[in-house]
Amino acid sequence: MISKFGSKVPMQSITRVSRRGFIAGAGTAALGLSAALAQAQQGRLRIDPADFKPIPIAIPPFVPGGPGDADVANGIAQVITNNLKRSGYFAPLDQAAFAERITNFDQVPQFASWKPLSVQGLLTGRATRQGDGRLKAEFRLWDVNSGQQSAAQQYVTAPEYWRRIAHIISDQIYTTLLGEKGYFDSRVVFVDESGPSDRRVKRLALMDQDGANVRYLTRGADLVLTPRFSPSSQEITYMEFGQGDPKVYLFNIETGQREIVGNFPGMSFSPRFSPDGQRIILSLQQGGNSNLFVMDLRSRTTTRLTDTPAIDTSPCYSPDGSQICFESDRGGKPQIYVMPATGGGAQRISFGEGSYSTPVWSPRGDYIAFTKQGGGQFAIGIMKTDGSGERILTSGFHNEGPTFAPNGRVLMFFRDPGGTAGPSLYTIDVSGRFEQKVPTPGYASDPAWSPLLS
Amino acid sequence: MTAKDLIRFARTRKGTVLSVALHVLVLGWGLFSFSARSMVAPPEDLVPVDVISEDNTSKAKAGALTGKKEVAKLLADKIGEKKPTEDIVGKVDPKPVTETDAAPTPQPKPEKPVEKKPDPPKPVEKQPDTPKPVAEKKPEPPKPAPAEKPKPEEKKPDPFNPDQIASVLNKDKPKQPPKPQQTAAATPEPPKHKSERKFDAEKMASLINQKDPTRQAVTGAELNANAALGSARGMADSNIASWSGAFQTAVRRCFGFPYNGQDADLYEADIDIPMRLDGTVAGEPRIVAVRGPSRSVAMAMAESARRAIIQCQSYSFLPKTQYESWKLIQLVFGLKDLR
Numbered sequence: 001m002i003s004k005f006g007s008k009v010p011m012q013s014i015t016r017v018s019r020r021g022f023i024a025g026a027g028t029a030a031l032g033l034s035a036a037l038a039q040a041q042q043g044r045l046r047i048d049p050a051d052f053k054p055i056p057i058a059i060p061p062f063v064p065g066g067p068g069d070a071d072v073a074n075g076i077a078q079v080i081t082n083n084l085k086r087s088g089y090f091a092p093l094d095q096a097a098f099a100e101r102i103t104n105f106d107q108v109p110q111f112a113s114w115k116p117l118s119v120q121g122l123l124t125g126r127a128t129r130q131g132d133g134r135l136k137a138e139f140r141l142w143d144v145n146s147g148q149q150s151a152a153q154q155y156v157t158a159p160e161y162w163r164r165i166a167h168i169i170s171d172q173i174y175t176t177l178l179g180e181k182g183y184f185d186s187r188v189v190f191v192d193e194s195g196p197s198d199r200r201v202k203r204l205a206l207m208d209q210d211g212a213n214v215r216y217l218t219r220g221a222d223l224v225l226t227p228r229f230s231p232s233s234q235e236i237t238y239m240e241f242g243q244g245d246p247k248v249y250l251f252n253i254e255t256g257q258r259e260i261v262g263n264f265p266g267m268s269f270s271p272r273f274s275p276d277g278q279r280i281i282l283s284l285q286q287g288g289n290s291n292l293f294v295m296d297l298r299s300r301t302t303t304r305l306t307d308t309p310a311i312d313t314s315p316c317y318s319p320d321g322s323q324i325c326f327e328s329d330r331g332g333k334p335q336i337y338v339m340p341a342t343g344g345g346a347q348r349i350s351f352g353e354g355s356y357s358t359p360v361w362s363p364r365g366d367y368i369a370f371t372k373q374g375g376g377q378f379a380i381g382i383m384k385t386d387g388s389g390e391r392i393l394t395s396g397f398h399n400e401g402p403t404f405a406p407n408g409r410v411l412m413f414f415r416d417p418g419g420t421a422g423p424s425l426y427t428i429d430v431s432g433r434f435e436q437k438v439p440t441p442g443y444a445s446d447p448a449w450s451p452l453l454s
Numbered sequence: 455m456t457a458k459d460l461i462r463f464a465r466t467r468k469g470t471v472l473s474v475a476l477h478v479l480v481l482g483w484g485l486f487s488f489s490a491r492s493m494v495a496p497p498e499d500l501v502p503v504d505v506i507s508e509d510n511t512s513k514a515k516a517g518a519l520t521g522k523k524e525v526a527k528l529l530a531d532k533i534g535e536k537k538p539t540e541d542i543v544g545k546v547d548p549k550p551v552t553e554t555d556a557a558p559t560p561q562p563k564p565e566k567p568v569e570k571k572p573d574p575p576k577p578v579e580k581q582p583d584t585p586k587p588v589a590e591k592k593p594e595p596p597k598p599a600p601a602e603k604p605k606p607e608e609k610k611p612d613p614f615n616p617d618q619i620a621s622v623l624n625k626d627k628p629k630q631p632p633k634p635q636q637t638a639a640a641t642p643e644p645p646k647h648k649s650e651r652k653f654d655a656e657k658m659a660s661l662i663n664q665k666d667p668t669r670q671a672v673t674g675a676e677l678n679a680n681a682a683l684g685s686a687r688g689m690a691d692s693n694i695a696s697w698s699g700a701f702q703t704a705v706r707r708c709f710g711f712p713y714n715g716q717d718a719d720l721y722e723a724d725i726d727i728p729m730r731l732d733g734t735v736a737g738e739p740r741i742v743a744v745r746g747p748s749r750s751v752a753m754a755m756a757e758s759a760r761r762a763i764i765q766c767q768s769y770s771f772l773p774k775t776q777y778e779s780w781k782l783i784q785l786v787f788g789l790k791d792l793r
Contacts, residue, residue: 044724044786045702047759053710055758089712118708120761145764146738150757178713179754366716384716409714431714 052431054091055177057084057121058114058144060098063105065128065136072162073127076137079166080123082210083184084173086427087410088434093119105138114144121150121177125169127162135159139169141176151176163212168454183405184209187450188412189227189236192216193422193443200422200443204238206253209405209412209449211425211439217251226270229450231277236448237261239269248282250297262295262302270313274341275321281305283313292326294341305343317341318361318385325349325359325368325385336370338385349387358401361385363451364408367430371400371413380413382430393432401445406452412438414445697772697780704769708762711755711789718789721746723756727763727783733770739763742784759787 059081062073084090099113105126114122125139138154151172155165164185171182192205192214204217204224217236218224225246227238236251248261248271261271264284271282274294281294292305292312306312310330317324318341325338331348334355339346350356354374361368367382372392379395380402393411402413409430416423422443428435438444464471713721724742727735739760746752763785772780 044784045698046786046788047702047706047709048788048790049710050706051710052712052714054712055710115765118765120758120765143761145761175750177754177758178711179748179751364715389716429714 052433054089054434055121056091056093056117056119057123057173057177058093058098058117058119059084059123060095060100060102062125062127062137062139063102065126069127069129072129072135072159073125076125076127076162076166076169077123079163079210079212080170080173083167083170086210086436087174087184088429088431088436089174089178089409093117105140108147109142111142111144111147117144119144121173123169123173129159130156133159135162135165137162137165137169139172141173163208164453167208167210171452180409181407181452183407183410183449183452185453186406187229187453188403188425188438188447189217189229189450190414190425190440190444190447191224191227192441193445194220197420197422204236204251205440205444207440214441217253217256226446226448228272228448230273231275231451235273235277237271237273237280239271248280250280262293262300264293264302268293270315272316274317275319281315281317281324283315292324292343303343305339306346314358316359316361319363319365323361325361327357327359329355336368336387349385350383350390351387352390360402360404362404362408362430363406366408369402369404369411371402380411380428382411391432393428393430394426394435399426401447403447403449405449412447412449414447416445697776700771701769701780701783704766704771705763705785708766709759709787710762711758713751713755713789715751717747721752721755721789723752723759723787725756725759725763725785725787727785729769729772729777729780729783731774731777732768733772734768735764755787755789759785 059077061077064070064073081092085092097117099117100110102109102124105124109122109124111122120143122142122144123139124142125137128136130136134156135158136154136156139152140149141151142148143150153169153172155168157165167185170184174180174182174184186209187206188209189204189206192203193200194203195201201220202224203220204227205214206217207214218240223241225239225241227236229236234253236253238249238251239246240249245267246269247264248268249258250261251258261280261282262268267285269283269285269290271280273280278298279294279296281292283290284293289309290311290313291307292315293302294305295302305315305324306326306328308328308330310328311334312326312328312330315324315326322341323338324341325336326346327334328337328346329335330337334357335348336350336356336359337346337348349368350370352372352374354372356370356372358371359368360370362382366384368385369380369382372379372381372395376397377395378398378400379392380399381390381392383390394413396415397418398416399413400416402411404411405427410427411430412425412427414423414425423445425438425440425444425447426435427438438447722745724744725739726742727739728737730736741753741756741760744752744756746755
C-alpha cells in the first residue's frame with residue numbers, strides 16, 4: 001500500500017539568458033510576452049468535446065387524440081426512436097427511465113423532472129384521427145434546460161402514411177439538433193434474394209430506409225444486379241440477365257415500365273445516374289476489357305469516356321456532376337481513379353494494399369466510399385476525394401457495395417457471411433462507430449439509397 | 455588637446471585604443487547581463503504537490519517494518535504494566551519520547567520488561583522467544599504450541615496467541631534474524647487482541663497505550679498534513695489557471711456534438727456566459743459568433759454548447775474572491791480532433 005505523500009515544491013519559471021544570446025533572448029521574451037498579451041486580450045477559453053458522444057434525447061409515446069389513436073401514437077414515437085438510434089448520432093433514452101408520463105400535448109412538460117436525465121431534447125407529440133378520416137400528427141421538441149421550444153410542426157395525411165410522418169419528424173429533429181439535413185424520409189432499392197444458394201431467386205425490391213414497407217419490383221424470373229436510384233426518385237437503373245447479353249435497364253417505379261438503356265452490342269453493366277438525372281453512365285464490355293460510356297436520356301446519344309485495354313467499371317459522378325470516380329485495373333490491380341466528367345486524363349487516388357472497387361461519391365462531396373479487398377478480407381471504407389485520409393469502417397468476410405444516405409453521414413452496404421447463409425444489409429456511420437443490421441424479409445444485397453423524398 | 459591630437463594619438467597607439475574600447479564593451483556587457491539576471495528573478499509561489507517517489511515508498515514500508523521497534527518498546531511496557539495498570543499508563547507516556555530516539559535506545563528498555571515478565575505467568579512466552587533466535591525462525595510457531603500444551607490447549611488462544619502472532623511476524627521478517635529483541639517485542643503485540651476479547655480492564659488500558667504510539671509511528675499520514683495550505687504569501691488563490699482549467703473540464707463534461715465531417719476543425723462558436731457569485735449562470739449564455747463551412751451546423755453546435763453550459767451548472771468551485779475575473783466567462787467551443 002502506498003499512501004499519498006505531500007511535499008512543497010516551489011514552482012519556478014527558470015529563465016536562463018546566456019551572455020551571447022542575451023539580446024536575442026530579450027527579443028524572444030518580448031515576442032512571447034506580446035503573444036501572451038494577445039491571448040489574454042482574446043480571453044476565450046477553448047472547449048472541445050472530450051469524445052464523440054451521441055445526443056441524449058427523450059421520446060415519450062405520442063399522446064393519442066382519441067381512443068382509437070393509441071397504436072399510431074405509439075408507433076410514431078417508436079419509429080422516430082428507431083430512426084434516431086440507428087443513425088448513431090442520437091441516444092434515445094430508455095422508456096423505463098422517463099421522468100414523466102406525457103398525457104397532455106398542450107401542457108408544458110415538467111422540465112425540472114427531466115433535467116436530471118441530462119437529455120438535450122424532449123419530444124412530445126399527439127396523433128389524432130380527424131373527422132375527415134385523415135391523420136393529424138403534431139410534435140414539439142423542447143430544450144429541457146431552458147424550457148424553450150426548439151421546433152414544432154403539424155402534419156395531416158392519410159392514416160396509412162403515418163410512418164412517413166414519423167420519418168419526416170425524425171428528419172426535423174436531426175436538422176434541429178445537428179444542423180444538417182436528415183436522411184430518414186428516404187427509400188432503399190435492393191436485390192431481394194430467396195431460395196437455395198445454387199438456385200437463388202433475385203428480385204428487385206424497394207423499402208423505407210428502416211426496412212419497412214417492402215415492395216417487390218420484379219418477379220424474379222431473371223437475375224438482377226446493381227440497382228441504382230435516379231435523383232428523381234421515380235426511376236431505377238439496374239442490370240438484368242435477360243435472354244441475351246446482360247443489359248442495363250431503366251425502370252419506372254410508379255408505372256412499372258422498363259426499357260433497355262442504349263443500343264450497345266455486348267454486355268453493358270454497372271450503370272449509375274448523373275446528379276441531374278439526365279444521363280446514365282455505364283460500362284460496356286468490348287472483348288476482354290470494358291470502357292465507360294455515358295448516355296443522354298433525352299437525346300439518346302452515347303459518348304465514350306474511356307478507351308483503354310483495361311477493365312474500367314463502377315463509374316460514379318461527383319455530386320456537382322463535374323467529375324467521375326471509377327474502378328480500373330489499368331495499373332495492374334483494380335484501383336480507384338478520378339477523371340473529368342467529359343473524359344480525359346484519369347488520376348489514380350487509391351494507393352493502399354489490396355484492391356479497391358465499387359467507388360461511390362458522397363452526396364456531400366467530401367468522401368468517396370469503396371470496397372477494399374485484401375488479405376482475405378472485404379472491407380468498407382471511405383477516403384477523401386483526393387485519396388487521402390483513408391478510413392476502414394468495417395472489415396471481414398464479406399462486405400461489399402457501399403451506398404451513401406442522402407446526407408452523406410451514413411452508409412449502407414451488404415455483408416455475406418458465406419456458406420449456405422445469404423447476404424444482409426447493414427448501415428454504418430461515416431466514423432465507423434455505429435453499425436446496425438437493416439431488417440429485411442429475406443436475404444438482401446446491392447442496396448442503393450434514394451435521395452430524400454421530400 | 456584638439457581633435458587632431460586625438461586622431462594622431464589614436465593612429466599612433468592603436469593597440470591602446472582598441473584595448474580601451476574592448477574593455478568598455480566587455481564591462482558594459484557584463485553590467486547588462488547582471489541587470490538582466492536580477493530582472494529575471496521570478497516571484498516564487500508554493501504549490502502543493504503530492505509526490506510519491508520510490509524513496510517515499512520504501513520509507514513507508516520501512517516505517518511499517520521499523521515501527522515494530524517502537525511497538526516492541528510498547529509491548530514490553532505493556533507486559534510490565536499488566537500487573538499494575540496505572541503504572542503502565544504512566545510508563546507509556548514517557549516512552550514516545552524514547553521512540554523518537556535512535557534505534558539503540560530501545561534495547562535497554564526491553565530489558566526492564568524482561569525482568570518484569572517473570573512475575574506474570576507470561577514468561578513462558580518469552581522463553582519461546584529467546585530460543586527462537588537460536589532455532590530457525592519458521593520452527594518458532596510450533597515451539598509456542600508445545601509450551602502452551604502443558605496448559606489447557608483451549609487457553610492457547612488467550613495467552614499464547616501472542617506468541618503465534620509473534621511467529622507470524624517472524625515469518626514476515628525471516629531476513630532479519632539478528633533482531634531478537636524486536637521479535638520479543640512483536641510477541642507481546644498479539645496479547646492486545648486477546649485482552650480485547652477478554653474485556654479485561656487492565657489489558658484495555660494497555661491497548662490504549664499501544665495505540666497512541668502506533669499513530670505517532672506512522673510517517674505517511676503526517677507528511678501530508680499541511681500540504682494544501684497554499685503559499686505563505688497567499689498567491690495561490692490568484693492563480694487564474696486554477697479556475698479556468700476546472701471550468702473547462704466541467705463544461706467539457708456536458709458538451710458533446712456528434713459531427714464527423716472532415717471540416718470539423720473549422721467549426722467554432724464564441725459564447726459569453728454571465729455568471730452569478732454563487733457559480734450559476736445568470737440568464738442565457740450569449741452566442742456571440744459562429745464560424746464554419748455550414749452556418750446551420752455551426753449554429754447547432756453553438757446551441758448544443760449553450761445547453762451544455764446550463765446543464766452542467768452550478769460552477770460553485772469558482773473562487774468567490776476573484777468574482778471580477780469570472781463575472782463574464784468568454785468561451786470558444788470547437789470540434790477539434792472529433793472525427
